[in-house]
Amino acid sequence: MAQLNMVQAINQALAQEMARDDRVLLLGEDVGRDGGVFRVTEGLLERFGRERVLDTPLCESGIMGAAIGMAAYGLRPVPEIQFLGFTYSAFEQLFAHAARLRSRSRGRYSCPLVVRTPYGGGIKAPELHEESTEALFCQVPGLKVVVPSGPYLAKGLLLAALRDPDPVLFLEPTRLYRLLREEVPEGEYLVELGKARVARPGNSLTVVAWGSMLERVLKAVEGYDAEVLDLMTLNPFDSEAIVTSVRKTGRLVIVHEAAKTCGFGAEIAATVAEEAILHLRAPILRVTAPDVPVPLAKLIDHYLPGLQQIRSALDEVLQY
Amino acid sequence: MPEVLLADFQIKRLEVLNEKGETDPELLPELSDAEMWRLYELMLLSRIFDERAVALQREGRIGTYPPIRGQEAAQVGSAFALTSKDWLFPSFREMGAHLTLGYPIPQLLQYWGGDERSQKVPPGLNIFPFCVAVGSQIPQAAGAALAARYRRDPVAVVTYFGDGATSKGDFHEAMNLAGVFSLPLVFICQNNQWAISIPLKGQTASASLAQKAIAYGFPGVQVDGNDVFAVYRATREAVEKARSGAGPTFIECLTYRMADHTTADDAGRYRSGEEVTFWAARDPILRLERFLEGRGLWTPQKREEAAAQAAATVDAGVAQMEAAPPPAAAELFDEVLATLTPRQAGQRKVR
Ligand SMILES: Cc1ncc(C[n+]2csc(CCOP(=O)(O)OP(=O)(O)O)c2C)c(N)n1
Numbered sequence: 001m002a003q004l005n006m007v008q009a010i011n012q013a014l015a016q017e018m019a020r021d022d023r024v025l026l027l028g029e030d031v032g033r034d035g036g037v038f039r040v041t042e043g044l045l046e047r048f049g050r051e052r053v054l055d056t057p058l059c060e061s062g063i064m065g066a067a068i069g070m071a072a073y074g075l076r077p078v079p080e081i082q083f084l085g086f087t088y089s090a091f092e093q094l095f096a097h098a099a100r101l102r103s104r105s106r107g108r109y110s111c112p113l114v115v116r117t118p119y120g121g122g123i124k125a126p127e128l129h130e131e132s133t134e135a136l137f138c139q140v141p142g143l144k145v146v147v148p149s150g151p152y153l154a155k156g157l158l159l160a161a162l163r164d165p166d167p168v169l170f171l172e173p174t175r176l177y178r179l180l181r182e183e184v185p186e187g188e189y190l191v192e193l194g195k196a197r198v199a200r201p202g203n204s205l206t207v208v209a210w211g212s213m214l215e216r217v218l219k220a221v222e223g224y225d226a227e228v229l230d231l232m233t234l235n236p237f238d239s240e241a242i243v244t245s246v247r248k249t250g251r252l253v254i255v256h257e258a259a260k261t262c263g264f265g266a267e268i269a270a271t272v273a274e275e276a277i278l279h280l281r282a283p284i285l286r287v288t289a290p291d292v293p294v295p296l297a298k299l300i301d302h303y304l305p306g307l308q309q310i311r312s313a314l315d316e317v318l319q320y
Numbered sequence: 321m322p323e324v325l326l327a328d329f330q331i332k333r334l335e336v337l338n339e340k341g342e343t344d345p346e347l348l349p350e351l352s353d354a355e356m357w358r359l360y361e362l363m364l365l366s367r368i369f370d371e372r373a374v375a376l377q378r379e380g381r382i383g384t385y386p387p388i389r390g391q392e393a394a395q396v397g398s399a400f401a402l403t404s405k406d407w408l409f410p411s412f413r414e415m416g417a418h419l420t421l422g423y424p425i426p427q428l429l430q431y432w433g434g435d436e437r438s439q440k441v442p443p444g445l446n447i448f449p450f451c452v453a454v455g456s457q458i459p460q461a462a463g464a465a466l467a468a469r470y471r472r473d474p475v476a477v478v479t480y481f482g483d484g485a486t487s488k489g490d491f492h493e494a495m496n497l498a499g500v501f502s503l504p505l506v507f508i509c510q511n512n513q514w515a516i517s518i519p520l521k522g523q524t525a526s527a528s529l530a531q532k533a534i535a536y537g538f539p540g541v542q543v544d545g546n547d548v549f550a551v552y553r554a555t556r557e558a559v560e561k562a563r564s565g566a567g568p569t570f571i572e573c574l575t576y577r578m579a580d581h582t583t584a585d586d587a588g589r590y591r592s593g594e595e596v597t598f599w600a601a602r603d604p605i606l607r608l609e610r611f612l613e614g615r616g617l618w619t620p621q622k623r624e625e626a627a628a629q630a631a632a633t634v635d636a637g638v639a640q641m642e643a644a645p646p647p648a649a650a651e652l653f654d655e656v657l658a659t660l661t662p663r664q665a666g667q668r669k670v671r
Contacts, residue, residue, distance in 0.1 A: 004365060025470070050401035051470055054466075054498075054501075056497065057496050057497065059459075059491055059493035059496060059497065059499055061459060061490050061493050062459045062462065062490070062494055062496065062497050064459070065446050065456065065458070065459025065460045065462065065463060065493070065494065066459050066460070066462045066463030066466060066494075066497060067459055067463055068459075069459070069460035069462060069463025069464035069465070069466070069468040069477075070411070070463040070464065070466055070470075071434075071463075072460070072463075072464060073463070073464045073467030073468065073471070074406070074450070074467065074471075075467045076462070089489070092453060092456055092490075093459065093460075093490075096453050097453075097456060097458065097460065100656070101449075102655050102656065102657065103436075103655045103656050104436075104439050104449045105440060105441060105448075105449050106436065106437060106439050106440035106653075106655050107440065107446070107655045108439075108440045108441050109441075109449075110658065119338030121388075141656050141657075141664070142656050142657060164658075165656050165657075166658055181568045194661065194662075235661075236661035236662065236663060236664075239662070239663070240560055240662070267602075276583065301321060307603065
């Protein structure tokens with residue numbers, strides 16, 4: 001089996017799905033000739049031609065709006081927004097239209113598109129290139145939000161997203177693009193959306209993370225009997241898996257790289273409070289970025305949760 | 321070094337039928353007497369539907385409603401050039417276009433009555449739901465046009481919007497996409513000269529909206545929007561061009577909103593009575609009547625008959641709208657996703 005990084009795994013998923021289904025088209029800034037700024041779509045223009053891989057003008061709202069019209073017409077567009085921080089100008093299209101089209105046409109039109117966008121911090125890029133505002137998108141009913149944490153999952157989740165009948169925001173943790181290599185089967189496999197996975201079994205506490213934080217959490221829990229859950233899909237999220245694990249361990253730490261206030265950790269904590277409060281043996285802790293804008297490179301390590309912070313939270317709930 | 325003239329542009333206005341009902345025979349579109357009469361009937365139906373909708377709102381039988389009075393020629397004339405295979409991305413003030421394409425009246429009223437179920441467009445029509453977020457439907461139309469071209473479907477995609485929408489980024493992004501990809505797309509701007517209380521000159525410093533197309537590399541034309549023949553002629557040319565793969569067109573229909581912005585608005589606060597009187601004399605329906613009368617196709621008696629028929633059609637639509645039972649709470653959930661999430665399913669059960 002080939003050892004692939006996340007860029008290669010995503011590229012393979014796109015190529016396989018485009019070969020299988022001629023409704024799948026890519027569009028976005030620099031996705032064609034340049035193969036995308038992270039080379040995720042490299043080679044696809046040569047293979048599938050200009051009708052299937054569209055280099056668009058620089059217009060995030062136009063790209064998103066056009067993808068909605070294409071999806072309603074019966075295609076399966078995959079718009080790429082170059083960085084999550086630039087989806088904000090396409091917010092209206094995504095929130096007010098893509099996520100609502102099925103509902104506001106009472107099922108006459110659906111919007112099966114997959115928005116791909118690099119996400120998260122730690123790559124020494126300019127401002128708005130390291131955002132992790134996933135929770136904003138999770139507030140929108142009708143939009144699925146998926147975050148892979150490694151190459152194998154990236155391929156399987158992306159294939160599942162590409163076959164999903166509804167709009168999916170597929171957040172690709174930029175820091176992981178080339179950080180990890182894993183065995184990725186050449187053939188087709190789907191990782192079901194809406195399900196979490198136990199990344200590491202354990203008994204004394206539960207840690208929930210996703211995306212690039214997973215790699216860090218797995219390092220931090222070395223030497224602890226911790227169960228690590230990789231959420232993979234944030235909306236809809238697998239509350240059952242979390243509650244089941246917390247019932248077993250009695251302790252919960254949530255780690256995310258987004259700011260704390262109204263971050264997705266709040267939703268998880270509230271869900272556990274609703275469904276498993278009597279199983280808790282310690283308060284739920286969140287390890288997150290502070291409530292400040294994502295900084296430039298020199299401060300990013302102070303922004304992202306570090307190993308030490310995660311370990312102090314683990315100790316705190318264990319010693320409570 | 322001399323300065324070089326890079327380009328030199330002209331922008332034209334198309335007028336076919338004047339206020340006296342006279343036409344330019346060279347420009348008059350080839351329409352049979354029956355088709356001309358049909359245009360008249362549809363404009364009258366739109367007017368009567370509109371008056372009725374405003375009355376229903378006043379009586380508390382539907383919610384806020386945006387009247388189309390004065391814009392009947394722009395809407396009926398343009399939609400008359402479409403077929404049911406073409407795709408339409410409307411804003412929220414094109415009920416005349418819907419009526420022209422045979423959209424069911426009860427459903428139009430149900431929408432303004434706040435019933436979600438109205439939004440399911442009947443099969444056989446490719447019309448997008450009403451779009452209340454100004455201008456956001458325009459790039460979506462560009463996407464449908466891309467898809468139509470990819471599928472090699474000889475259809476035109478048409479999007480309607482107001483003068484206010486031309487100030488939005490989405491308008492410019494979609495115009496640019498249409499030009500760059502030479503899309504089978506027709507932009508129909510109903511320049512009714514007001515965006516709520518902001519007049520056209522508060523919206524743009526351009527001498528016309530039509531000229532904006534020049535910057536995107538495709539033709540733009542202004543038509544007299546109260547002249548149904550000019551609107552029809554321009555739209556027909558544009559949709560035929562689109563269907564044949566020759567690219568986009570921008571049509572500015574210069575018209576006037578005679579009514580308030582919506583039933584919640586009082587246009588008397590921001591515009592003069594003289595202005596409204598001026599435009600009332602240029603009423604698109606009167607103008608067509610004068611023309612049809614000159615051709616021996618119109619009499620006051622025939623108007624009465626056509627109006628009575630339209631009123632009966634609208635009455636039947638009102639009755640049907642009001643006979644619909646209220647939606648069940650489960651409707652909240654039914655079309656949010658293809659399959660409800662576990663959380664949604666749980667919430668649905670307890671509603
Ligand atoms: C994005 C957005 N901003 C503001 C509004 C509130 N609003 C509704 S209609 C309107 C004016 C629209 O003017 P125009 O585009 O000329 O269309 P018209 O109403 O004249 O048909 C405004 C400001 C809105 N619906 N959407």
